[in-house]
Amino acid sequence: MIQNNAYLLKKEYISAEKGGIERILVVDDEENIAEVVSLFLKSKGYFVSTAKNGEDALKILKEDYYDLVISDIRMPKMDGLALLKEINKLKGNIITIMLTGFATIDTAVDAMKSGAFDYVVKPFSVNEIMHVVERADERFKEMIEGIQLKETTSLYDMSEAISSGSNLNEIFRIGINAISREVDADAIALYLKNEKNRLFELKIRGFKSKNEKWSEGFIKSIDENSVNKFFKDNRAVLMHGKDILMPEIFIERRSSLVSIIAVPLKINNKIIGVLNAYSFKRGHIFTEGQKKSLLIFSNSIAAAVETTRLYDNLQQTFKETMLGLAAALEARDKYTKGHSYKVCEYSQIIAEGLGLAQNEISLICQAAKLHDIGKIGIDNSALNKPEKLNKDEHDKFKSHITIGKQIIQPISFLSEAIPLIYYHHEFFNGSGYPEGKKGDEIPLGARILQVADAFDAMTSDRPYRKALSHEAAISELKKFSGTQFDPVVTEVFIKEIEKRKSV
CATH class of the missing domain: 3.30.450.40 (GAF domain)
Structure with a gap:
């Protein structure tokens, strides 16, 4: 009969803070030997269960955990070597000690080659058993330290990911x-x-x-x-x-x-x-x-x-603040009110037409909403002047992209939008500003903003002129495609905007 007392101790109360071996399973078909070893180890503070053969022992091991198995080699149904092979399959940190008679010492050595920690020759004294168990305890502690080191390394990797x-x-x-x-x-x-x-x-x-x-x-x-x-x-x-x-x-x-x-x-x-x-x-x-x-x-x-959610909330607060600032800037001018959101809408049409990924589309729309934020540093009278700007006024106007860059630069999570905002007045042929970039030197997002910005500006009233018709604005885009505007971006926009107009 299996003397399994494991269930008398509920798992919830078993300490997970193991400093060494705590739970031992003794397996021997000679019940008097199993009982002597069990009583002795219990007197030393270990939790001990017994089984009379390998088959019964395996059932116990599959239902509960043990740190150490002390098993006889010669037993009915399933012997110690067969049990050892099954223990190796369990993938637990179980140490095995074999009990053997003089006639089976070679078998015990084979067992050690198969993963057993050590063996004890019958007849033995309880002190011999205790000596081997103490050495097994040291080995167990080394195994646990190795596991803890692996856990620490994995936790460090996670901490690095979080902090980065x-x-x-x-x-x-x-x-x-x-x-x-x-x-x-x-x-x-x-x-x-x-x-x-x-x-x-x-x-x-x-x-x-x-x-x-x-x-x-x-x-x-x-x-x-x-x-x-x-x-x-x-x-x-x-x-x-x-x-x-x-x-x-x-x-x-x-x-x-x-x-x-x-x-x-x-x-x-x-x-x-x-x-x-x-x-x-x-x-x-x-x-x-x-x-x-x-x-x-x-x-x-x-x-x-929690950290990511707090960071996302902070990001959202910053974005809302910047968008609020941009909206307030446009609200002071009846001609540009809602301009940034229209540029965002047109930019999204182009980006989707080009088949860009959703994260790229989101970035371009974010840049569109903030592309004119630098105008907060430009005199309002110059922005609303009813006639053509002179050279000095135009140079001051051009500085809005530099001011916008300076406003956004300290905000790390908006950094990807900066090149789109800074270069959205570059011309495809290199005659734009601020650096005279041309063609593919200009970020694609900036080339998209250039077309969207120009189309909304042309189809809106300005202090110096009335809004152009849809057809006239499309004609202007075609006229300057390849010089001011990227021809591919222009073609996609015209195709997509005409498609929506006909619906």
Whole structure:
């Protein structure tokens, strides 16, 4: 009969802060030997379970974790060597010591070649057992230190990503890769709470193999009430087999889930996300130590999410301030009111017509809304002069792009928009300003702004003239295509604007 007392001690109360070996499984078909060794080790403060053969021992190891296995070699059903091979497949940090008679010393040596730490020859004294266990304890501590070093390295990589300003997806990628290494999971999933709809949405998944049948079974979004019900006390959850509760909130019931670690990502004791590790392979269950590792990573990821959200809010505040400043600038002049937003609209039409990526389109629109912000440094009377500007006035007017650059330059997250704003008065033939760049020397975004800006200026009233008709403005664009305007950008704009006009 298996004397398995493991369940008398609930896993939640097992210390994850192990300094050395704590849990030992003794395997021997001679019950008196197993009992003597067990009682002696218990007297030394270890938690000990026993099994009478390898088959029974393997069942115990698949349902709970142990640091050390002391096993006889010759046993019925499954002998010690077969058990050793199965232990090696479990991927846990389990140290094995073999018990052997004189006649099987060669077999014990073979066992060491297969991964056993050491062997003890029968008959033995309990002091001999204690001596080998103490040496195994030192080896175990070295293994744990190695694991902790790997965890520290992975956490350092995440910290570097956070401090370097990496975006959330990059931080998630680093985190998922690190977790996969440390926890040895078949799959990892990260959910983040969407504050607008109160749903926890699946943001990223990681798999050992995408060919597995369970790789498509993940729930895409989970309601807030279900998450709060699952994490009743806001604590990480570790469950196996029949004990797994409510797995369907994360993964479909048809999946063959064997073990799960689910960790709530918390900021100020509020759950902002969920980090899960899944095992689908029979016999591969997670340990308390692996739950602790996932908890450490979850804290770093939660901090990264909060930092990024705060930074995004700050960025948005700055952008709104700058756009408000640009709008206030245009509001003082009835002729240019709404000009920047029209330039943005036309620029987007061109960018989409050219097939640019969404991030490029967003950057160009951002630059369009701020392209004239430097006019805040130009005398309003010069801007609204009803006749042609003289040379001095025109030179002052041209300085608005330099002033705009100086205004935006200190704001790091707007840095990519600066070249578009600074060069949007360059001409395709090189006769523009400020540097006389030509052709492809001018950033594409600036060439797009040049066409959009000119078209809106021509089709709007100005102090010195009335607005041109749509047809007249198109004619002007065609006339100066290849000199003032990029011919490809001009052609795309005319095609797209005419297409919209006919709808």
